[in-house]
Structures are given as C-alpha cells and as structure tokens.
Amino acid sequence: MRDLVPPFPDRPKHPLSAFATLRAAQRNFLEIWEERCFEWEIFSHRLLSRTLLVCNSPDTVASAFVEHHDSFERKSPQMRHGLAPLLGDGLFISDGDTWRRRRRIVAPIVHVSHLPLFVPLIVQAASETAERWARSGPDQPINVLTEMATLTAEIICRTVFGRQLGAEHAAEIVAAFTRYQQLIGQLDVVYFLGLPDWIPRIHAPAIHRSAKRIHKVLDQVIRDCRERLSGGEASMIRLLLEARDPESGETLDDAALRNEAAVIFMAGHETTANSLAWTWYLLSQAPDVEERLHIELAQVLDARPPTLDDVPKLTYTRAVFEETVRLYPPVPLLARQALRDEAIRGRPVSSGSLVMVVPWLLHRHRRFWGKPDHYIPERFLPENARFRVRHAYIPFSVGPRICAGAAFGLTEAILCIATLAQRARLRLAPGASAAPVCRLTLRPGDDLWMLVQPRG
Numbered sequence: 001m002r003d004l005v006p007p008f009p010d011r012p013k014h015p016l017s018a019f020a021t022l023r024a025a026q027r028n029f030l031e032i033w034e035e036r037c038f039e040w041e042i043f044s045h046r047l048l049s050r051t052l053l054v055c056n057s058p059d060t061v062a063s064a065f066v067e068h069h070d071s072f073e074r075k076s077p078q079m080r081h082g083l084a085p086l087l088g089d090g091l092f093i094s095d096g097d098t099w100r101r102r103r104r105i106v107a108p109i110v111h112v113s114h115l116p117l118f119v120p121l122i123v124q125a126a127s128e129t130a131e132r133w134a135r136s137g138p139d140q141p142i143n144v145l146t147e148m149a150t151l152t153a154e155i156i157c158r159t160v161f162g163r164q165l166g167a168e169h170a171a172e173i174v175a176a177f178t179r180y181q182q183l184i185g186q187l188d189v190v191y192f193l194g195l196p197d198w199i200p201r202i203h204a205p206a207i208h209r210s211a212k213r214i215h216k217v218l219d220q221v222i223r224d225c226r227e228r229l230s231g232g233e234a235s236m237i238r239l240l241l242e243a244r245d246p247e248s249g250e251t252l253d254d255a256a257l258r259n260e261a262a263v264i265f266m267a268g269h270e271t272t273a274n275s276l277a278w279t280w281y282l283l284s285q286a287p288d289v290e291e292r293l294h295i296e297l298a299q300v301l302d303a304r305p306p307t308l309d310d311v312p313k314l315t316y317t318r319a320v321f322e323e324t325v326r327l328y329p330p331v332p333l334l335a336r337q338a339l340r341d342e343a344i345r346g347r348p349v350s351s352g353s354l355v356m357v358v359p360w361l362l363h364r365h366r367r368f369w370g371k372p373d374h375y376i377p378e379r380f381l382p383e384n385a386r387f388r389v390r391h392a393y394i395p396f397s398v399g400p401r402i403c404a405g406a407a408f409g410l411t412e413a414i415l416c417i418a419t420l421a422q423r424a425r426l427r428l429a430p431g432a433s434a435a436p437v438c439r440l441t442l443r444p445g446d447d448l449w450m451l452v453q454p455r456g
C-alpha cells in the first residue's frame with residue numbers, strides 16, 4: 001500500500017519575476033511559492049510594491065502571534081476594509097479594546113460548553129443531507145462543494161438564528177453571504193499585490209448592496225428575538241442578547257449584536273464546508289483510510305447517529321479531518337499589520353509593515369513534517385502526538401486571536417463525517433478532478449463532482 005500524494009500546484013524552481021508573480025497570483029495565490037519557501041523559517045517576499053515578512057517556523061509564528069501578540073493583533077488594512085461594510089466593528093476585524101471586549105462576550109457563546117445545545121441540530125442537518133443523497137440516483141453526480149456549503153450554512157443558520165429564521169430568509173441570507181464572499185475574494189488578490197487603493201472601489205457598490213441585504217434580514221431576526229426573549233428555542237442570537245461582558249457587565253446593543261452574528265456566520269460557514277469537501281475527495285482517493293474510518297464508525301456507533309459523547313471515541317475520524325486541514329488549511333494565509341516597531345527573532349519589523357503566517361507553507365514544511373505532501377491521517381492519532389511539533393500545525397491560527405469557534409468547527413466536522421460516511425461512500429465522477437485554489441479560503445476548485453454509493 002502506497003501513501004497518497006494528493007494534488008498541489010506546481011512549485012516554481014526559482015523566484016518568479018514581478019510579472020509572473022502577478023499572473024500566478026491572479027490564477028491562484030498558492031502558485032507563487034517556490035520550492036525553497038517550504039524550507040525557510042523566516043523570509044521576506046517581494047510582491048510588486050509590497051514587502052511581506054513571512055514567519056514560517058513554529059518559533060517565529062509563536063514570536064509574532066503569541067509573545068508579541070499586542071504588536072501584531074491588527075488584521076491587514078485590506079482585510080479590514082474589505083469586511084467592514086458587512087462586519088462593522090465585529091470581532092473578526094477589530095483590535096485593541098473593542099476586540100478584547102467583543103472576544104470576552106462572543107468566545108463563550110461558541111465555546112464547547114454550549115455544544116450540547118447545538119449538537120442535535122448538527123446531526124439533524126447532516127442526516128437530512130444523507131437522506132437527500134439516498135434519494136439521488138447512483139449515476140447522478142452531486143457537486144460536493146455546494147452540498148457541503150449548503151449543509152454548513154444550514155447548520156450555522158439553525159445554531160445562530162434558531163428555526164425562527166424560516167426557509168425564505170435562510171436562503172436569502174446564504175445567497176447574500178456567498179455573493180459577498182465572492183466579491184471580497186476578488187479583492188484578495190489585489191490586496192496582496194499591492195495595487196492602488198482605487199481598484200477595490202470598483203466593487204464597492206456591489207459589496208455595500210450585499211451587506212445591506214444581509215443587515216436587513218439580521219435586524220429583523222434580532223427584533224423578533226428581542227420581542228420573544230423569554231421562551232423559544234436556544235440560538236446563538238438569544239445567547240448574544242443575554243450575554244454580558246464579565247469585566248464591565250456591558251451588553252451588546254443592536255448594531256454590535258448584528259455585527260457579531262455576521263462574524264459567526266461568516267467565520268463558521270465556508271471554512272467547514274471547504275474542509276469537508278476536501279475530506280470526501282481524499283477518502284475517495286485512499287480506500288485503506290476510508291476502510292479504517294468505516295471500521296471505527298461501525299465499532300463506536302453501530303449504525304446509530306453520533307452524539308456528543310461519541311466524539312472523543314472517534315479518534316480516527318478526527319485524525320482524518322485533522323490531516324485534511326493540514327494539507328488543505330481552509331484559511332491558508334494569515335496577514336497582520338505591525339502596530340509598532342518590533343523584532344521577530346532578531347529580525348526588525350517596522351511599524352505599519354505586513355507580517356504573514358502561511359499555514360499552506362508551514363503545514364508542508366520540510367523540517368517539521370515527515371513526508372509533508374503525503375496524506376497520512378495516522379500522524380494525528382493520540383499515540384503519535386509526541387512526534388508533532390507545537391505551532392507547526394495551526395489550521396485555527398494560534399495565540400489570543402485563535403479561532404473562537406475551533407471546538408465547534410472540529411466537533412461539527414467529526415459529526416458530519418460520522419453521519420454521512422455511515423450512510424454513503426463518495427467516488428469522483430468520471431472526468432472530475434480537484435485542485436487547490438486560494439480565494440479568501442482554500443477550496444478544491446469551483447466545483448467537485450462526485451457519485452454517491454449508498455452504504456448498508
């Protein structure tokens with residue numbers, strides 16, 4: 001049995017010229033990194049008018065994101081400007097006191113302690129997907145990328161808004177978020193290439209229109225929720241309405257509440273969808289991994305739907321997912337702007353300059369991973385934990401700005417894999433393929449056509 005080496009873009013042997021970098025980055029930001037970038041521990045990368053400092057080792061990542069967090073807590077200006085029409089001063093793009101206050105309120109809401117409320121909603125939504133797949137014919141390809149986006153949108157809609165959102169509003173809000181993310185994805189390339197500021201403004205009216213559509217629905221849901229504060233089912237909006245800052249006792253006003261609901265929706269939807277789509281692709285290419293997964297699911301679940309108590313027992317299922325997001329981190333690059341002059345392991349960084357951590361590089365780094373491009377879920381089994389290098393694996397980022405919903409996202413992914421893999425096996429449709437492409441998140445191309453084979 002040979003380990004699978006799943007697809008990655010060709011790596012230039014030598015640094016690209018400015019023009020070639022521009023062309024490569026417009027196609028796919030993952031294509032600009034030459035072979036040696038997977039070996040260096042800290043380096044400067046020149047992209048047209050910008051110089052970026054890339055921290056590419058556990059040590060330099062810890063220095064920037066943990067030890068000197070205060071100096072590098074600010075997101076890049078382009079990320080802030082691109083997302084501000086939708087998220088306002090929301091946690092994802094704020095910094096300083098606003099970020100600290102919002103983090104204290106929002107993090108407990110997506111925390112593991114609330115998972116018992118939301119796990120039944122996750123399993124229910126995944127079961128509905130499995131039932132729909134069972135009704136589709138064996139020769140009828142499904143677009144797994146869309147399927148997973150629909151499933152995770154459904155999950156985040158039900159957990160954030162509760163069922164009071166209604167199918168019509170849910171469809172509208174999902175469509176508007178998708179549109180927004182597409183528009184922002186186009187700005188992303190512009191940002192990294194350091195093109196003039198007026199270019200993003202071409203998209204500004206469309207961005208503001210889609211933000212307005214989303215705000216209208218969110219405002220309505222928040223009003224309804226306020227009116228029915230007592231009684232009703234659990235939802236993150238309800239928790240946000242009742243939440244208080246543990247230090248000041250402050251609650252969120254309507255605008256802040258809307259911004260944080262938008263943050264949770266945006267941060268928690270496409271990331272999980274893309275990584276689940278990659279999971280199905282990888283399982284279809286590695287039958288031995290798939291078989292081991294099926295054996296674990298049969299042993300632990302014996303054909304019943306998973307519960308929260310099963311999650312710690314599903315160690316191989318978890319390893320399958322963790323290896324997937326090592327190879328294809330849904331957020332493949334993290335960019336920050338220095339708030340003051342600082343030094344990262346002796347390298348001076350001047351105030352205002354951009355610092356990047358690129359999980360795409362770090363997760364395949366030659367020094368910190370054996371067989372870095374191979375798909376080997378076993379490396380994430382508990383018995384192999386001692387071989388892993390701290391901070392070489394950061395799909396959820398690291399430090400005080402680590403993903404607030406990491407436990408939620410991981411649990412959601414394990415439960416979706418367990419529910420669906422018990423009921424179906426997916427195979428790549430004839431002529432279909434997957435290739436990693438970086439927009440704002442890393443996805444397996446624009447679509448991923450697969451065939452559903454029902455399982456017993």
Ligand code: HEM
Nearest residue numbers: 092110267268271272330331395396397401403404405409
């Ligand atoms: C596989 C799933 C997920 C992955 C890989 C992921 C990854 C990340 C990463 C890398 C960041 C930091 C981004 C940056 O610094 O630019 C982040 C932030 C965040 N994520 Fe996630 N995420 C996932 C799922 C979720 C879910 C399900 C939720 C909520 C339910 C969530 C909520 C958040 C929030 C609120 C932040 C902002 C934290 C802050 O700035 O303090 N994420 N996520």
